[in-house]
Amino acid sequence: MDEPGEIGRRVQRMRVERGLTQKQLAHPSYTSAYVSTLESGKVRPSETALRFLADRLGTSYEELATGRPAHLATELRLALTDAQRTLATGAADEAAVHYRRLLAEAEELGFVPEQAQARLGLGECALESGELPAAIGHFEEAERLLADEPLTRRARPVRGRAVAHLLAGELRYACYLLESAIDELGASGLADPDALVLLHAAVIGPYMDMGAHARAAHSAELALALAPQVSDPALVAGMHRQVARTFLAEGRMADADASLAKAQAIYGHLQLTTDLAHCHWMRGYVLAQNGELGSAERELRTARDMLSARRAGLYTAQVEVELADVLRRLGRHEEAAELLAALLELGTSHGAVHAGGAHRLLGLMAEERGEPESAEEHYVQALALLERSGATGDLADLCRLLGDLLRRTGRVEAAMDAYRTGLGHRAAPGTTTLGPAPAAAFRSARVSGSRWVADRVE
Structure with a gap:
């Protein structure tokens, strides 16, 4: 809203243009004295008063309060809706171009809600592109713009x-x-x-x-x-x-699949491509947990292809880690290693949890090749990433793997340290990001750890 003096002059100009007296403009809710005080800039009108006067003057509240025609805000909101549709059905970088242009227009016009909406859109675009610091910045700015809301x-x-x-x-x-x-x-x-x-x-x-x-x-x-x-x-x-x-x-499992089916049906109807890809991703995860590896591979490949087509780099990389896990369990180690190598070349900017998962898988494959030193190196790198993130389920599973490796290579004390670290983290079906549910395996690690404690006491 403009300053009272500016609003007052605008009300007076519009009143005179329409041939109304102050009394005619004020009737029936206000007095001519109030209109006179308002026009002189001595009082800041309430939103209720301005909406009443705007109706009497045949204009919009926005135009009376800011001097900007209402159609500008309407056109901007429609354009923001179009940009949102582009983000839902097209590529994030294309949508970002629209959002940046609309943000500049909203800033020039001083339309705060529209600025916040554009920032939200840019944040979502940055999430898909994997530009996480930029995404955080856009969301923080949207919060600042809406601080009084x-x-x-x-x-x-x-x-x-x-x-x-x-x-x-x-x-x-x-x-x-x-x-x-x-x-x-x-x-x-x-x-x-x-x-x-x-x-x-x-x-x-x-x-x-x-x-x-x-x-x-x-x-x-x-x-x-x-x-x-x-x-x-x-x-x-x-x-x-x-x-x-x-x-x-x-x-x-049946309830999980039913929930995903409901989500998938809605996303398909709304043509929300990224969200639909996430459903395929999650269904692949559910199938992998249930040991249905062939079906899991198909779902994960579908998710990866959909996300890759949208140039959603962060999500694509994360799906590829889970796909690599399925390929490893199917015995296709070379394909799995290629996917993981490509992810790790991007660094940990694509998520510490999935980067840790990539090192975990590489460690498993190194063990299967009979290369314990390489396996240990990958497990340690994964441990550092997951401890920082707080991914408890993955940590428990990883501590079991590292402890078992250290025990097999004769380093009992180091193995016990790994098991003790893992004992502080609960692992249950569905709590790890990658691989089969580790609950049963980690229970064996608890027994194994207890046995080693008993041996040491004896």
């Missing part, structure tokens, strides 16, 4: 920032951001179903990776209960996609 309006940039930190391997901080927003919503009494489902669905992934299974299940229950009140079908689909992970952790 209720948290329900700020939920999407908060969720976007949390996802960017999650993809960077900063699981604890992602949880902190989402939990803080959920707590703030509860404390403020803003029980908005859309915002709550968005935040609860987003926190399931990091909870699962950190081994906080009870919290993940609780968020899943709340999201499912609120889903009937949510108007955005894409939001409901995203919720089903995340809830599938909690079903998987509980061994409910």
Whole structure:
């Protein structure tokens, strides 16, 4: 809104142009004295007053408050919707071009909500492209622009920032951001179903990776209960996609697959290509956990091809790690090694969890080739990456692998250290990012560790 003096002069000009007296303009809700005071710039009009006067003057609230015709904001919002459609169905870099242009227009016109929407779009584009620092910056700026708005309006940039930190391997901080927003919503009494489902669905992934299974299940229950009140079908689909992970952790394979089928049907209807690819990705993961490796390979290849076509570099690389795991388990080691080598050339910018997973797989293949030194080197690098990220399930599995390797090479004390580290992390079906569920295997590591303790005591 402009300064009172500018608004007052604008009201007076429009009133005179329309041949109205101050009394005629004010009737029936205000007095001519109020209009006179407003036109002289001595009072800042409320939004209610300006909307009344705009209606009497035959103009829009936006034009009366800012001097900019309302059609500019409408056209900008329509263009932002088009950019969002491009992001959903086309390539992220193409959508980013549109968003940058619209952001510049919104800044020039001083349209703050539209600036925030453009920043949100740019953040989503950066996530797909794997430019995580840029994504975080865009989401932070969107939050700043919406700082005076209720948290329900700020939920999407908060969720976007949390996802960017999650993809960077900063699981604890992602949880902190989402939990803080959920707590703030509860404390403020803003029980908005859309915002709550968005935040609860987003926190399931990091909870699962950190081994906080009870919290993940609780968020899943709340999201499912609120889903009937949510108007955005894409939001409901995203919720089903995340809830599938909690079903998987509980061994409910049929329920996990049913949730993914619901999500896939919605995404297909809405033509949301990236989200549809994520469904294929998750179904491949479910099938791999269940030992259906041929079907898992098909789903993961479908996901990779869809994401690659959209030039979604970060997600493509992460799917390729999981595909490499399936190929290794099928005995196709050379294909798996090629995929992993390409990922590691990109560095850890494509996610510490999946980079750690790549080193884990390379370690397994080195062991199978009879190269224990190379295997140990990869396991140690994976351990460093996963400890930093807090991916509890993956850590437990990796500590078992490293402990077993050290024990076989005669380094009992070092093996015990690895087992002890792993004993602090719970591993259950669906909590590791890669490979078969490690629960049974790690139970054997606990027994093995106990046996070595007994031997040492004797």
